[in-house]
Amino acid sequence: MTEIMLALDSFSFSVDTATYNELTRTFSWNWASQGRTNNVDLLQFGGSSSPKISLKGQIATSFKNAGTQQIQTLINMANKGKPYSLHSAHGDVMGRWCIQQIQETNSHFGARGVPRFQEFTMDLIYYDEDKTPAASKHSART
Template sequence: MPQQNAHNAYMTLGDFDFSLSTAAPASLKHSAAYRWPSHERPGQRAVRQFTGPGDERITLDGVIYPQESKHGLEQLPRMRRMAEAGKALQLVSSCGAVHGRWIILNVQETRSYFLDNGAARKIEFSLELSRYHDDKG
């Protein structure tokens, strides 16, 4: 039987569910670059040649309210451990679409609205992913 979180997840990266109870993304930015190097020509303008697709990246921005989350503060350290493992992770959307393997390039957080004990009431995060390709096809 699927886990409870799996039904409410907006997307899953590896075994991490992005949901209201963990870390819900407020925005997703997807960029795909294409390589068109410039070749200089004497007496003429440079010409460009298409050499294939370049980097593909996804940036997930979101907010965690630790007091309202059953997972408290463990989400961002868990994302960092996933990044430090150095493995490509499967990205799956809530509708079950598989988007291939991605690597975590950056985990950033901003803490604000502190309580008397120094705990943040609001944690904004940004997770930068890059599509992983290997020579196996």
């Protein structure tokens, strides 16, 4: 049975398909600045930005039935221009996220130019439909 690491809608990240080696979460807050003569800038808090998740991973295309279509499946999902539900391996519902960017690198080519390995980086951004501060919705566990 395949152990799922993370699921983005119906796409499952796992050792048998696309596995990630790094998961980076980024939180940021907005501060507007107003320059002042002979003094430091005056800052005003503008709220939080949408959290981001970056996944870096690798696909061994000849391992089990991984194949070379995993990244293309994610690209097809991104082209639909809609948010997807994200679920952790622990069963946590992490909200809805949009695919913001995908980078693919192919290496170790075999017969007919088929890559044996595909590395990827995928950036997700939180889709905050109800305008509740996003950082307060997310637990520290991923």
